Amino acid sequence: MSADLGYLSIAEAAARFRNRTLSPVEVVEALLDRIDALDGRLHAYLAVMAESAMAEARQSEQELLAGQDRGPLHGIPIALKDLYATAGTLTTAGSPVLADWVPEEDATVVTLLRQAGAVNLGKLTMHEFAFGPPALDDPYPPARNPWNLDHVPGGSSSGSGAALAAGLCLGSLGSDTGGSIRGPASFCGITGLKPTYGRVSRAGVVPLAWSLDHVGPMTRSAEDCALMLQAIAGYDPKDPASSPAPVPDYRATLGQGLAGVRLGVCRPYFLDHEALDPDVRQGVEQAIAELRGAGASVVEVGLPHAEQARIANTVIMLAEAYAYHEQTLQTRGHLFGKRLRLRLLEGGLLRASDYLQAQRTRSLFQEELGAALRQVDVLITPTSVRPASSWATFDPAATARDPSYTAPFNLTGVPVLSVPCGFSAAGLPLGMQIVGRSLDEATVLRVGHAYQQLTDWHTRQPAGLG
Amino acid sequence: MSADLGYLSIAEAAARFRNRTLSPVEVVEALLDRIDALDGRLHAYLAVMAESAMAEARQSEQELLAGQDRGPLHGIPIALKDLYATAGTLTTAGSPVLADWVPEEDATVVTLLRQAGAVNLGKLTMHEFAFGPPALDDPYPPARNPWNLDHVPGGSSSGSGAALAAGLCLGSLGSDTGGSIRGPASFCGITGLKPTYGRVSRAGVVPLAWSLDHVGPMTRSAEDCALMLQAIAGYDPKDPASSPAPVPDYRATLGQGLAGVRLGVCRPYFLDHEALDPDVRQGVEQAIAELRGAGASVVEVGLPHAEQARIANTVIMLAEAYAYHEQTLQTRGHLFGKRLRLRLLEGGLLRASDYLQAQRTRSLFQEELGAALRQVDVLITPTSVRPASSWATFDPAATARDPSYTAPFNLTGVPVLSVPCGFSAAGLPLGMQIVGRSLDEATVLRVGHAYQQLTDWHTRQPAGLG
Numbered sequence: 023m024s025a026d027l028g029y030l031s032i033a034e035a036a037a038r039f040r041n042r043t044l045s046p047v048e049v050v051e052a053l054l055d056r057i058d059a060l061d062g063r064l065h066a067y068l069a070v071m072a073e074s075a076m077a078e079a080r081q082s083e084q085e086l087l088a089g090q091d092r093g094p095l096h097g098i099p100i101a102l103k104d105l106y107a108t109a110g111t112l113t114t115a116g117s118p119v120l121a122d123w124v125p126e127e128d129a130t131v132v133t134l135l136r137q138a139g140a141v142n143l144g145k146l147t148m149h150e151f152a153f154g155p156p157a158l159d160d161p162y163p164p165a166r167n168p169w170n171l172d173h174v175p176g177g178s179s180s181g182s183g184a185a186l187a188a189g190l191c192l193g194s195l196g197s198d199t200g201g202s203i204r205g206p207a208s209f210c211g212i213t214g215l216k217p218t219y220g221r222v223s224r225a226g227v228v229p230l231a232w233s234l235d236h237v238g239p240m241t242r243s244a245e246d247c248a249l250m251l252q253a254i255a256g257y258d259p260k261d262p263a264s265s266p267a268p269v270p271d272y273r274a275t276l277g278q279g280l281a282g283v284r285l286g287v288c289r290p291y292f293l294d295h296e297a298l299d300p301d302v303r304q305g306v307e308q309a310i311a312e313l314r315g316a317g318a319s320v321v322e323v324g325l326p327h328a329e330q331a332r333i334a335n336t337v338i339m340l341a342e343a344y345a346y347h348e349q350t351l352q353t354r355g356h357l358f359g360k361r362l363r364l365r366l367l368e369g370g371l372l373r374a375s376d377y378l379q380a381q382r383t384r385s386l387f388q389e390e391l392g393a394a395l396r397q398v399d400v401l402i403t404p405t406s407v408r409p410a411s412s413w414a415t416f417d418p419a420a421t422a423r424d425p426s427y428t429a430p431f432n433l434t435g436v437p438v439l440s441v442p443c444g445f446s447a448a449g450l451p452l453g454m455q456i457v458g459r460s461l462d463e464a465t466v467l468r469v470g471h472a473y474q475q476l477t478d479w480h481t482r483q484p485a486g487l488g
Numbered sequence: 489m490s491a492d493l494g495y496l497s498i499a500e501a502a503a504r505f506r507n508r509t510l511s512p513v514e515v516v517e518a519l520l521d522r523i524d525a526l527d528g529r530l531h532a533y534l535a536v537m538a539e540s541a542m543a544e545a546r547q548s549e550q551e552l553l554a555g556q557d558r559g560p561l562h563g564i565p566i567a568l569k570d571l572y573a574t575a576g577t578l579t580t581a582g583s584p585v586l587a588d589w590v591p592e593e594d595a596t597v598v599t600l601l602r603q604a605g606a607v608n609l610g611k612l613t614m615h616e617f618a619f620g621p622p623a624l625d626d627p628y629p630p631a632r633n634p635w636n637l638d639h640v641p642g643g644s645s646s647g648s649g650a651a652l653a654a655g656l657c658l659g660s661l662g663s664d665t666g667g668s669i670r671g672p673a674s675f676c677g678i679t680g681l682k683p684t685y686g687r688v689s690r691a692g693v694v695p696l697a698w699s700l701d702h703v704g705p706m707t708r709s710a711e712d713c714a715l716m717l718q719a720i721a722g723y724d725p726k727d728p729a730s731s732p733a734p735v736p737d738y739r740a741t742l743g744q745g746l747a748g749v750r751l752g753v754c755r756p757y758f759l760d761h762e763a764l765d766p767d768v769r770q771g772v773e774q775a776i777a778e779l780r781g782a783g784a785s786v787v788e789v790g791l792p793h794a795e796q797a798r799i800a801n802t803v804i805m806l807a808e809a810y811a812y813h814e815q816t817l818q819t820r821g822h823l824f825g826k827r828l829r830l831r832l833l834e835g836g837l838l839r840a841s842d843y844l845q846a847q848r849t850r851s852l853f854q855e856e857l858g859a860a861l862r863q864v865d866v867l868i869t870p871t872s873v874r875p876a877s878s879w880a881t882f883d884p885a886a887t888a889r890d891p892s893y894t895a896p897f898n899l900t901g902v903p904v905l906s907v908p909c910g911f912s913a914a915g916l917p918l919g920m921q922i923v924g925r926s927l928d929e930a931t932v933l934r935v936g937h938a939y940q941q942l943t944d945w946h947t948r949q950p951a952g953l954g
Contacts, residue, residue: 262851345844374838378811385728 027052028189029483032246035192036094039086046086046097049192050079050141053099057143057190060487063171065163066185068104069112070144075099078141085139094249096139101191103179104145105152106132106237107226115228116148116178118161119350119357129226130261131195131237131254138253143191146181150362152202152230153343154178155418161359167209169450169484173410176209178202178230182240183210187451188487193250194240199230200335201405201428203238204440208405208453211442213470213480214240215247216428218461219435220265222251223258231342232263234335234432243480244439244470248272251463267461275464280316280472283465286323286398297424299408305444305452306404312476313402313469323394323401328430331387334380335429336422341377344369388434395436395459400469403427405440405453427455437463439470442479451479493518494655495949498712501658502560505552512552512563515658516545516607519565523609523656526953529637531629532651534570535578536610541565544607551605560715562605567657569645570611571618572598572703573692581694582614582644584627585816585823595692596727597661597703597720604719609657612647616828618668618696619809620644621884627825633675635916635950639876642675644668644696648706649676653917654953659716660706665696666801667871667894669704670906674871674919677908679936679946680706681713682894684927685901686731688717689724697808698729700801700898709946710905710936714738717929733927741930746938747783749931751776752864757794763890765874771910771918772870778942779868779935789860789867794896797853800846801895802888807843810835854900861902861925866935869893871919875912893921903929905936908945917945 027049030038038044054072061067082097102108105115107125114120128136135142147165149156154177156164165180167173168188175184179196183206186194196203198216207214215238222237229235239250255269287293287310293303314320344351344366347358351370355363394401407424411417431438436458443454456473458466474480493515496504504510520538527533548563568574571581573591580586594602601608613631615622620643622630631646633639634654641650645662649672652660662669664682673680681704688703695701705716721735753759753776759769780786810817810832813824817836821829860867873890877883897904902924909920922939924932940946 341840342844345841345848348841348845370839370841372840373836374807374840374843375811375814375836377840377843378808379814382811 028056031242032098032192032249039097046079046082050075050099064184064188065147065165066181066190068145068147075141075143082139092139095253098192099141099143100193101143101146101185102195103148103182105228116150116162130223130258134254149178150359152178167410172412174416176206179206186212196240198236199234200432204405204428207440209410211451213243214440216438217463218437220263222254223261223264225258225260229346231339243474244467248276248467270464272464272467275468276471278468280318283318284398285318285320286401288323288325291328292403295425297407301446302404302452306454309443309454310402321398327387327390330383331430331433332426334383335433337376337380340369341372384433391434399465401457403455405455409446409450436460437466439466441470494522497708498564498658498715505563512545512548516541516565530650530654531613531631532647532656534611534613541607541609548605558605561719564658565607565609566659567609567612567651568661569614569648571694582616582628596689596724600720615644616825618644633876638878640882642672645672652678662706664702665700666898670871670894673906675876677917679709680906682904683929684903686729688720689727689730691724691726695812697805709940710933714742714933736930738930738933741934742937744934749784750864751784751786752789752867754789754791758869761891763873767912768870768918772920775909775920776868787864793853793856796849797896797899798892800849801899803842803846806835807838850899857900865931867923869921871906871921875916902926903932905932907936
C-alpha cells in the first residue's frame with residue numbers, strides 16, 4: 023500500500039503528472055487500494071466509485087499524454103461530501119430521508135471539477151443533513167478521526183477531514199454553515215477554506231441554512247485550496263446568492279510572503295477566553311510569533327459582539343434548517359435520525375422575531391467586523407476551542423455553551439482558511455483560522471501558504487493506520 | 489387664494505422661475521395661504537414650517553436671480569411624510585411613541601432635496617408608523633380625501649396624497665411597504681413612484697419592514713416624479729440595502745413615446761378578479777386601449793403566484809414590524825394607538841418558519857415576475873381593487889381579504905408608477921400601475937409620461953375645496 027501517494031499534495035501530483043514520473047492511473051489505483059484497506063475502520067466514504075474513478079483516471083492519463091492539459095486538477099483524485107448532487111449516483115446528505123435519491127444533474131461545482139479533469143473517488147460521510155451532532159449509533163456509521171480512532175473527526179464534513187488525514191484522497195469538497203469545513207480541518211490536521219458567501223455556487227448542494235451555507239475545498243495545503251478554489255469559484259445564475267465579482271488568479275499572489283501584512287488578534291474572545299484549551303492557545307500564539315518573525319505585524323482589534331454573533335448564527339441556522347425540512351418533518355418525520363429530528367423541531371419553536379433579532383445582530387456584527395478588517399489584512403484566531411474530543415467524552419451540550427470561533431464568520435460571510443498549527447500533548451492536531459475581507463481569498467491563502475512554508479504541520483501523517 | 493399656483497407641476501413652476509414670470513416666494517406664499525385656508529378640514533399636514541419655508545423660498549429666489557441654479561427642484565415647495573427625519577424638527581411617524589422626537593440629522597434624501605434647492609413646507613400626516621389601518625379616532629387626526637372629505641385618502645402616505653390633490657404642495661416624499669405610496673396616489677388622483685428597492689436611500693427614514701420598505705416621490709405627473717427621483721436616487725453607504733448601480737438621466741428618455749413598447753397584462757389576478765370594482769377595470773382597460781392606440785403592443789403574461797406573494801408580503805411585514813417595535817411594545821406599549829398595538833402584537837405570534845416560508849414564496853415569485861418581465865417592458869395593472877371607501881364603510885378586514893395589486897411588487901422590489909386613469913361613477917379617482925424591471929425606472933416613467941401626454945386625468949382638480 024502506497025501511503026506516499028495518498029499524502030501527495032495536489033500541486034506535487036500535478037507536477038509529477040507533467041514530468042511523467044507519475045500517472046493519474048497509478049495514484050487512483052493506490053488510493054482505491056488504500057480506501058479498501060483502511061476505510062472499514064475509518065468510515066470516511068459512504069460510497070466508493072471505483073469503476074468510474076478508474077475510467078476517469080485512464081481518460082485523464084490519455085488526455086495528458088496527448089497534451090490536452092485541463093490544468094492543475096487534471097487527473098487529481100478528489101472526493102465529495104455526500105450532499106453534492108452527482109448525476110446518476112446516490113446522494114444521501116447522510117440521511118435516511120434521501121436514502122434513495124439519485125439526482126439527475128450534477129451540482130454546478132461537480133460539473134466544474136469534472137471540466138477541470140478531477141477524478142471523483144466517491145461520496146464522503148457527513149453528519150446527517152450537515153447538522154450533527156453525530157453519535158456512534160447514527161443512521162450511517164460516523165467517520166473516525168485518523169489521528170485517534172476513539173476521537174471525533176469534527177463535522178459536519180467529517181468524512182472529508184478523515185479521508186484527507188488518512189491519505190484517502192488528495193482533495194475534497196466540504197460545506198460550512200457554522201464551521202463544518204474548518205472544524206474537521208482543525209481536528210484532522212488538514213487545511214480547509216470557507217470562501218466568501220456567494221463566491222462558490224451552491225446550486226445542487228443540499229442546503230442546511232440558506233443565508234449561512236458556504237461550500238469550499240478541503241485539502242492538504244493552502245496552495246491546494248487555491249488550486250481547487252480557482253476551479254470552482256465564479257458566478258452561477260442557478261445560485262441566487264452567487265456573486266458576479268470577477269475571480270482573481272489565486273496562485274499568482276500565493277508566494278508574496280508576509281512583509282507588510284497586518285494580522286489582527288482579538289484576545290478577549292479568541293485567545294484569552296477561559297474555555298480555550300491551553301494547548302490550542304499555545305499553538306496559535308506560537309504561530310502568531312512565527313508569522314511576526316517572518317515580517318507580519320500584529321494589531322489588537324475589538325470584536326465585542328462575537329459571542330452574540332455565535333448565538334445569532336445558531337438561531338438563524340435552526341430557523342432556516344427547520345423551514346427547509348418542515349414539510350418532510352410533517353409527512354415523513356420518522357425517517358430522520360432521532361437526534362436530528364429533535365434538533366430540527368427546536369427550530370420550529372423559534373418566533374419570527376427571534377430570527378429577525380438574530381438578523382439584526384448579524385448587521386451589527388458585520389459592521390463591527392468590517393471596521394476591524396479595515397485596520398488589518400487578516401485576523402488570526404484558533405479554529406476550535408479544544409482539540410477533538412473522544413467519542414466517550416464528546417458532549418454536544420458543552421459545545422453549545424462554548425465560544426465558537428467559526429460561526430461568527432458564517433454570519434458575516436467573509437473568507438476563512440483553517441490551517442494545522444501543531445499538536446496537543448495527546449497528539450491531536452490543532453488548527454488556526456486566517457480570516458479575511460469579503461472576496462479577498464487571495465490574501466487569506468497567501469498568509470496560509472506563507473505559514474506553511476515556515477512550518478510543516480500540514481505535512482504530518484497519523485501513525486499506526488497501517 | 490391662488491388655486492392655480494397650488495396645482496402647478498414642478499416642471500411648469502421650474503420653467504416659470506427661469507423665465508421670471510413667477511418666483512419661489514410667490515408660490516410658497518400662495519401655498520402657505522392655501523394650507524391655512526384648507527388644511528383645517530383636510531389634516532394633510534401635521535406640522536407646517538411656514539417661517540423656514542419662507543426663508544428657503546427667499547434664498548432660492550436670490551440664488552436663481554444670481555444665476556446659481558441648483559436644477560429643476562430649486563425653489564419648489566415640497567412636503568415630507570412625517571417619517572423622514574428632519575434635523576431640529578419633530579418627526580413623529582404619526583405615533584405618540586415619537587411625539588417628542590427631534591432628530592439631530594436629516595434623512596439622506598432630505599439632505600439631497602435641500603441640496604437641490606427644494607423648499608420644505610412641512611411634515612405630512614400618515615398612518616401611525618406607516619402601518620394603518622387608520623380611523624377617525626386615531627392618535628393624530630387622519631387626513632381626508634380632497635375629492636370627497638367623507639372618503640379615505642388611502643395610506644399610509646395619506647397626507648402626501650391629500651396635500652397634492654388639494655394643491656397644498658407641488659411634490660412630496662412618501663414611503664411604500666405594501667402600497668403606501670401607490671394606494672394614496674390612486675385614491676387621491678395623483679402620481680406616485682415606488683422606485684426599485686435600494687435605489688433611494690432609507691437612512692433616516694423610520695422603518696416599517698426593512699426588506700420591503702421603499703421611499704419615493706409623489707407628485708402631479710410622471711415627469712415630476714422623474715425630476716424628484718433624479719435628485720434623490722443613488723448609492724448611500726448609510727443604507728445597507730442601497731444599490732451602487734449608476735443613476736441614469738431619467739428626463740433624457742422621458743419623451744421617447746410608446747412605439748415598440750410591450751405592455752404585459754395578467755388578466756386572472758389583475759383584471760378579471762371577481763373582487764375588482766367594474767369602474768376600476770373599465771378605467772384600466774380604457775388606458776390599455778389608449779396606450780395600444782399610441783403604438784404599444786399588449787402581451788398576456790402569467791403570474792400564478794401573485795396572491796401567495798400578497799400573503800407573503802403581509803407575513804414579512806408583520807414579522808419585521810414586530811421585531812422593530814418589540815422592545816418599545818414591551819416597555820412603553822401603552823403609547824401606541826390601540827389598533828396599531830394589536831396589529832403589531834399579531835406579528836409577535838408568527839413563527840420563524842412562517843417568516844421563512846414567506847421568504848421562499850418571495851424567491852419563487854421573484855423568478856416568476858422576472859420571467860414575465862423578460863417577455864415585456866412593463867406590466868399594466870390597476871393600483872387598487874376599488875376607489876376610495878367612505879370612512880363609514882371602510883373595512884380593514886375586507887382589505888385583508890381582497891387581492892393586493894401593490895404588495896407583490898414590494899416583495900420583488902421592482903419599480904412601479906401609479907398614475908390616475910379616470911374617475912368612478914361617484915367621481916372618485918382611479919389609478920393604474922406601470923410595473924417595470926429592476927432598476928428600470930426610466931421605462932416606467934417614460935410609459936407614464938406618454939400616457940399623461942395622451943390623457944389629462946392627472947391635471948384634474950377636486951371641486952368645492954374653496
